[in-house]
Amino acid sequence: MAMSGSVTYALRVRGESMKTPDGKPSYDNGDIIYVDPDQEGVPGNRIITRLDDAGEATFKQLVEEDGKRLLKALNPD
Numbered sequence: 861m862a863m864s865g866s867v868t869y870a871l872r873v874r875g876e877s878m879k880t881p882d883g884k885p886s887y888d889n890g891d892i893i894y895v896d897p898d899q900e901g902v903p904g905n906r907i908i909t910r911l912d913d914a915g916e917a918t919f920k921q922l923v924e925e926d927g928k929r930l931l932k933a934l935n936p937d
Contacts, residue, residue, distance in 0.1 A: 867900070868894055868896045869894070869895055870892050870906070871893055871895055871908065871919070872893075873887045873888065873890065873892070873893060874889060876889060876935055877920070877933035877934070877935050878906070878934045879935050880935060885906070886932065886934065887934075903923055904919050905924070906919065906934075907920065907921070907922045909931065921933075921934060923932075
């Protein structure tokens with residue numbers, strides 16, 4: 861994936877929520893992902909967002925259902 865922003869950074873995946881049992885796309889615990897904060901979150905994309913109440917970020921897929929944007933883990937478990 862090409863990065864276009866001037867402030868691209870890397871994050872390490874923690875946990876199993878983005879690991880899929882059937883393969884692609886799948887992100888294992890410890891994988892490093894690259895984030896371009898200049899890219900807009902579009903439903904269907906995998907995004908990073910800050911959880912204000914937890915003081916940390918989460919990596920999920922952005923989905924839209926009934927006009928509402930939701931975060932979805934790729935792992936069905």
